[in-house]
Each structure stands twice: as structure tokens, then as C-alpha cells.
Amino acid sequence: MFPRLDLDRASDVPIYRQVHDRIRELILTGALRRGDRLPATRELAGLLGLNRTTISAAYDLLESEGLIQKHVGRGSFVLGEARSSGPGLNWDELLPEADVPAAPAPGSPDVISFATSRPSEELFPLDAFRLSCEEALAGPNAASILQLGSPGGYLPLRDYLLEQARRTGIARPGDDVIVTNGCQQALDLIERVLVRPGDTVLVEDPVYPGLKNLFLHAGAQLAGIPVRRDGVDLEVLQRLIARGRPRLLIVTPNFQNPTGATLPVASRLAILRMAHHAGLIIVENDIYGGLRYEGQDVPPIKQLDESGDTVLLRSFSKLTFPGLRVGWVVGPKALLARLTEAKQLADLHTDQLAQAVLLRFAESGRLEAHAARVRAAGAERLRAVLEACERYLPPGSSFTRPEGGMSLWVRLPEPLDAGELLGRAQAAGVSYMPGRYFTVARHEPGALRLSFAGLPPEKIEAGLAILGNLFSSELARARTERFEPAQAIV
Numbered sequence: 001m002f003p004r005l006d007l008d009r010a011s012d013v014p015i016y017r018q019v020h021d022r023i024r025e026l027i028l029t030g031a032l033r034r035g036d037r038l039p040a041t042r043e044l045a046g047l048l049g050l051n052r053t054t055i056s057a058a059y060d061l062l063e064s065e066g067l068i069q070k071h072v073g074r075g076s077f078v079l080g081e082a083r084s085s086g087p088g089l090n091w092d093e094l095l096p097e098a099d100v101p102a103a104p105a106p107g108s109p110d111v112i113s114f115a116t117s118r119p120s121e122e123l124f125p126l127d128a129f130r131l132s133c134e135e136a137l138a139g140p141n142a143a144s145i146l147q148l149g150s151p152g153g154y155l156p157l158r159d160y161l162l163e164q165a166r167r168t169g170i171a172r173p174g175d176d177v178i179v180t181n182g183c184q185q186a187l188d189l190i191e192r193v194l195v196r197p198g199d200t201v202l203v204e205d206p207v208y209p210g211l212k213n214l215f216l217h218a219g220a221q222l223a224g225i226p227v228r229r230d231g232v233d234l235e236v237l238q239r240l241i242a243r244g245r246p247r248l249l250i251v252t253p254n255f256q257n258p259t260g261a262t263l264p265v266a267s268r269l270a271i272l273r274m275a276h277h278a279g280l281i282i283v284e285n286d287i288y289g290g291l292r293y294e295g296q297d298v299p300p301i302k303q304l305d306e307s308g309d310t311v312l313l314r315s316f317s318k319l320t321f322p323g324l325r326v327g328w329v330v331g332p333k334a335l336l337a338r339l340t341e342a343k344q345l346a347d348l349h350t351d352q353l354a355q356a357v358l359l360r361f362a363e364s365g366r367l368e369a370h371a372a373r374v375r376a377a378g379a380e381r382l383r384a385v386l387e388a389c390e391r392y393l394p395p396g397s398s399f400t401r402p403e404g405g406m407s408l409w410v411r412l413p414e415p416l417d418a419g420e421l422l423g424r425a426q427a428a429g430v431s432y433m434p435g436r437y438f439t440v441a442r443h444e445p446g447a448l449r450l451s452f453a454g455l456p457p458e459k460i461e462a463g464l465a466i467l468g469n470l471f472s473s474e475l476a477r478a479r480t481e482r483f484e485p486a487q488a489i490v
Contacts, residue, residue: 002047003026007022015054016054017061019054020057023067024067032078037075041056041059046420047424111426113454114430114451117407123370124321125370129321129357141356149355154355158178160363165312177328181347184214187211187283189342190339193342195215195218199221202223202280203250212438225240226442231261234267241274248282250285251271252288253301255288255292255406258407258409259409260400271301276309281311284300284311284313286302288405291378291406295404314330318406324354382402383457386408396412398410429466433451
């Protein structure tokens with residue numbers, strides 16, 4: 001959260017100069033460090049109740065002094081004082097500029113945060129987890145669990161996951177399973193093995209920022225497929241496939257992040273037909289599949305794919321304990337062998353103790369009992385966020401209505417900009433993720449993601465009441481300014 005700026009509106013010192021002086025002091029004292037991003041001019045103007053021109057004048061003066069640097073399309077960043085020459089390397093000069101934007105921090109613990117998609121700590125079954133730890137360490141393999149392990153994963157867990165996949169018709173005879181440090185590492189390994197700079201990768205638009213930034217960093221050309229109420233737009237997908245030779249299609253079929261959309265069976269089958277005809281690799285990111293709160297389960301694309309070529313990613317993170325970082329990949333053995341080689345180079349192996357404990361947690365029946373509690377709580381929280389959106393968001397707003405998952409997508413009426421209003425929301429005690437972090441090509445200034453699964457219903461309602469009041473008051477102000485006659489400058 002950006003530090004508070006105390007301004008004296010009765011002072012003879014111009015306001016723009018006061019803003020400059022306060023930010024300069026923050027930089028020189030180290031409260032703002034080199035590389036820190038300043039709020040957008042419109043955002044800071046809204047936070048301080050000032051004109052955007054005033055903030056621009058302050059930023060211009062700071063830039064002229066060499067304290068900040070403005071980048072078109074990226075924002076303004078702190079440079080700080082020039083380093084005096086001396087011994088040692090100047091890391092600020094040696095390190096290249098970051099080529100992907102950092103998402104905003106969720107804020108302090110006192111902030112009601114809709115910004116992060118993570119399970120509620122209140123639901124963690126700590127007693128069951130402790131018991132699973134004790135049982136894993138009491139077994140005959142305790143010493144080997146604490147030893148270096150296989151890069152493909154703890155063999156008993158791999159066998160368990162592969163048997164589950166075969167029993168449900170997901171894994172084909174030519175498939176195998178490897179364990180990864182969550183689905184994020186699985187995506188990273190897929191990028192390393194299958195993607196070269198310049199390759200076209202088809203992704204949803206909007207899409208999870210960790211996925212987008214990973215492939216952009218690798219030099220891939222991302223082509224965004226608009227996400228509708230029932231998932232990706234199939235007509236656009238067909239055009240993108242026909243336009244070139246894309247390498248991969250990455251799709252989140254269940255409760256897509258950030259929209260919460262779910263692909264129906266007919267769309268999944270259509271995607272398979274398109275991909276097979278074009279020789280396109282499908283990566284199915286099914287991280288939220290176990291979080292359905294209402295309606296009927298839909299078969300994974302991997303299960304519908306008779307060729308067995310679809311690559312399926314899943315994880316324990318969203319259903320159990322995200323800090324353990326245990327996910328897995330189901331796919332053709334030839335591909336998984338290459339992914340395993342890449343993983344060995346990256347980190348040798350995923351924590352074996354975490355794998356062994358999760359295996360015991362699953363085999364004991366504790367996982368399914370916990371999953372039932374998580375789904376019951378998720379259903380309650382989904383109802384709470386939908387009701388609160390109906391009650392508090394200003395007229396003209398729209399939002400998705402997922403049947404599960406952790407998030408929904410909100411579109412505010414024009415001319416509201418969710419990114420510019422974030423600072424004021426955080427100052428009022430609420431945080432969220434503006435839509436710009438999820439955008440591939442279709443920027444929606446008024447869009448934002450609300451992640452609800454980690455909050456109890458009473459905080460969901462309190463947070464949306466605050467946001468609704470902020471958005472409604474800003475909308476009224478903006479519309480009043482739009483229709484006010486221009487004032488003569490004297």
C-alpha cells in the first residue's frame with residue numbers, strides 16, 4: 001500500500017510541490033526504494049482528492065531531478081539517489097529491467113483481501129495433518145523420505161495418482177504421472193520443453209497472470225481467446241488456429257481464473273476436434289476441478305481425448321495445503337520423460353516429506369472428508385459474494401456466476417477504472433486484483449477479479465459494502481463532471 005501523504009491545503013506552497021516534496025522525502029529516507037512503482041497519476045489523484053494534472057506536475061518534477069523514471073504503458077518507477085562510485089558491483093545497473101509487471105501486494109492483514117486465490121486457513125484440518133505426518137514418519141520408509149528423491153516424484157504417490165487416473169478413465173495405457181512443485185512449475189517445465197522463442201501459444205483472455213507472464217518471459221507470442229460465460233470463444237479459437245501454426249493451447253476448463261467460467265462437454269469435444277486436425281498440443285490446467293459447489297461434474301478434456309495426447313495438470317494446492325507445493329502432470333510417457341529431465345535440472349525433486357504426508361492424508365480418507373468441508377464452505381461463500389455483488393455494486397455493473405472455484409469477474413460501468421481505484425480501495429481497507437493484470441489483448445479498464453474462497457461470509461459482505469460505496473460515489477462524481485459545463489480559466 002502506498003504511504004500516506006500529508007498535505008496542507010492552507011499552505012502557500014503549491015499542492016503539486018507538496019506532493020513532490022513528500023514523495024521526494026520518502027525516496028531519500030528509503031521508505032520508497034529503487035524499483036518501487038508509484039501509483040498511476042489518476043489513481044493517486046483519486047486517493048488524494050486532487051486533479052490528475054497536479055499529480056502529473058509533481059511526477060514531472062521528480063523525473064527532472066532523476067528520482068523517478070516514467071515508462072509509457074508501464075508506469076512510474078523510483079530510481080533513487082545516484083550511487084557514488086566505490087568498491088563492488090552496481091547491481092542496479094547490472095540487472096535488466098523486469099519484463100513482466102508485478103501484481104499488487106494483497107496489503108496488510110487488516111485489509112479484507114479479495115486479491116489472492118487461496119483456500120481459507122480456518123478450514124485447514126491441522127489435527128488430521130499432524131496425524132498424517134506422524135503416520136508417514138512412523139512407517140518403514142521414514143528414512144528414505146528424508147533422503148534425496150526421484151525428480152519424477154515420490155514413487156508411492158505417483159503410483160496412487162496414476163491408479164486414480166486410470167480408474168476414472170483419465171489416464172490411457174501410454175500415459176504416466178510426474179509430481180511437480182504445484183501447477184506453476186508444471187507450466188514452467190512445459191514451456192521449457194515445448195516452447196521456443198517466437199512460438200505462438202493460445203491462451204484464454206483474460207487469463208491467470210502467472211501463466212501469461214511465464215510464457216511472455218520465455219519469448220512466446222501469446223494469442224488471446226476471449227472467455228465468454230461458457231468458456232473460450234470457439235469461433236475465435238478456430239480463426240486463430242487457421243491463421244497460423246500455434247504450438248500450444250492452454251485452457252482451464254473448470255472455473256477458469258479469473259472469470260469462473262466452465263466449458264460444457266460440447267465445447268470440450270469441439271476443442272479436441274480442432275486440436276487434432278491442426279496438430280495442436282492441449283494443456284488442460286484443471287487446478288480448480290475439485291471445487292464444484294453446485295451442478296454436475298463435467299468430464300476432463302483428457303478423459304474425452306481418445307488419442308491420449310492431452311496433457312493434464314492438477315494440484316493439491318487449492319483443495320488442501322498450498323504451502324506444500326505438490327501438483328502433478330498426467331500425459332504421454334515420452335513427454336513426461338523430457339519434463340522429468342527438465343525438473344531435475346531445476347530443483348532435483350519435489351519435497352518428499354510433503355508428498356508422503358499428502359499420500360497418507362489421501363489414503364486414510366482424510367482428504368475426501370476435508371474436501372467435503374471445503375466444498376460446503378465454498379458454496380456458502382459463493383452465495384455470499386453473489387448476493388453482496390447484487391446488493392452493493394453500482395447499477396450498470398455485471399459479474400459472472402460460477403458454479404465453483406475461487407473467483408468471479410466483475411465489470412464496472414464506464415467510466416470507472418478498477419486499476420486507478422485500487423489505491424482508494426486499499427486505503428478504505430479492501431483489496432482486489434484489477435483486470436489489467438489478466439489481460440492478453442482485450443483490456444477492460446472497469447474489470448476486476450474478486451477471489452472469495454479465503455474469506456468468511458461476513459467479511460465478504462463487509463468488503464463489498466465498502467467497494468460498492470466507493471464505486472458508486474466515484475461513478476456519481478465522474479458522471480457529474482462529464483456533464484458539467486466547462487469553467488472559464490481565470
